Amino acid sequence: MNYKKYAIADIHLHLDGSLSSKVIIEVAKEEGIKLPTYCLHKLNKYLRVPKNCQSLNEYLERFSLPNLVLQSKNGLRKCSLDLLERLSKQGLKYCEVRMAPQLSTAQGLTQKEVVETLVTTFAEQKFIRANLILCCMRGKDTHEANMETVELAKEFYGKGVVAVDLAGAEALFPNELFQKEFELAKKYQLPYTIHSGEASGAKSVESAIKMGALRIGHGIHSVEDKNVVKLLEKHVICLEICPKSNLDTKAIKSYSDLPFKQLKEAGVKFTINTDNMTVSNTELWKEYRTLSKLGFKENELQEFALNTIDAAFISDAEKIVLKKFII
Numbered sequence: 001m002n003y004k005k006y007a008i009a010d011i012h013l014h015l016d017g018s019l020s021s022k023v024i025i026e027v028a029k030e031e032g033i034k035l036p037t038y039c040l041h042k043l044n045k046y047l048r049v050p051k052n053c054q055s056l057n058e059y060l061e062r063f064s065l066p067n068l069v070l071q072s073k074n075g076l077r078k079c080s081l082d083l084l085e086r087l088s089k090q091g092l093k094y095c096e097v098r099m100a101p102q103l104s105t106a107q108g109l110t111q112k113e114v115v116e117t118l119v120t121t122f123a124e125q126k127f128i129r130a131n132l133i134l135c136c137m138r139g140k141d142t143h144e145a146n147m148e149t150v151e152l153a154k155e156f157y158g159k160g161v162v163a164v165d166l167a168g169a170e171a172l173f174p175n176e177l178f179q180k181e182f183e184l185a186k187k188y189q190l191p192y193t194i195h196s197g198e199a200s201g202a203k204s205v206e207s208a209i210k211m212g213a214l215r216i217g218h219g220i221h222s223v224e225d226k227n228v229v230k231l232l233e234k235h236v237i238c239l240e241i242c243p244k245s246n247l248d249t250k251a252i253k254s255y256s257d258l259p260f261k262q263l264k265e266a267g268v269k270f271t272i273n274t275d276n277m278t279v280s281n282t283e284l285w286k287e288y289r290t291l292s293k294l295g296f297k298e299n300e301l302q303e304f305a306l307n308t309i310d311a312a313f314i315s316d317a318e319k320i321v322l323k324k325f326i327i
């Protein structure tokens with residue numbers, strides 16, 4: 001089966017978790033950033049999730065190193081160009097890359113400078129059609145920075161930014177703590193997706209739906225509550241499922257735990273994505289290959305790819321263009 005044909009759009013992809021060792025070393029050398037090693041092969045060990053990773057929290061520790069090279073305009077530009085070029089070479093035609101501007105301000109950049117740099121870089125490159133999703137971060141002291149992120153999403157909405165997200169340790173900092181951020185996003189009529197039902201259960205997905213999320217990051221635990229599944233179906237809220245990432249964070253024990261069958265039967269739409277290509281050592285076509293190995297037929301892979309395009313934060317005209325690649 002030509003599963004690669006359907007791996008054309010990724011709408012849940014983090015910039016920091018998807019950097020190549022090559023570009024990290026390149027930027028680190030240019031900017032005098034200290035890395036534990038400058039050997040491509042050895043650096044992968046620091047970037048990829050360990051085999052015995054126990055939780056989402058441990059998984060998230062893999063992001064501190066790539067974030068070192070995302071603290072300058074040069075680093076942001078080079079790293080994002082490198083990612084978009086690789087995605088294009090893998091056969092993707094569209095991607096929504098997400099990142100948290102507040103994580104790139106450690107060396108003096110403002111959030112606005114971070115977003116401006118990325119928006120400009122995305123607009124100038126010719127590798128792939130790409131948009132940005134700006135992530136708010138879960139945490140104790142992130143509210144002020146999050147509010148600034150939502151303001152920036154408003155300022156750059158339609159100029160390369162297409163939505164807002166909430167990322168970070170879901171089990172430690174539940175959605176309800178970030179109501180204000182999403183009330184503001186709603187006031188500005190910004191679309192948003194919220195990571196939910198990954199490290200936490202169906203209640204987390206329910207709260208994200210109530211907060212007005214148009215899509216749910218992961219959402220695999222929604223099947224634990226029939227009412228939540230009904231809500232997803234009723235409001236046509238699409239799940240952004242990332243199989244390899246779920247396996248790595250121990251959100252599932254094996255691929256067979258992924259609730260594809262229950263979701264399909266309930267009429268809930270879901271999409272297939274990578275989440276973090278480097279941390280999880282994956283690419284979109286490998287995720288589609290996983291599904292084909294799980295027994296999904298070609299028409300079903302096509303359906304998941306069409307779901308992805310339908311759920312993308314782009315215009316109907318752009319969706320029609322993308323669908324032509326897989327119909």
Ligand SMILES: [Zn+2]
Pocket residue numbers: 012014167195217275
């Ligand atoms: Zn994610």
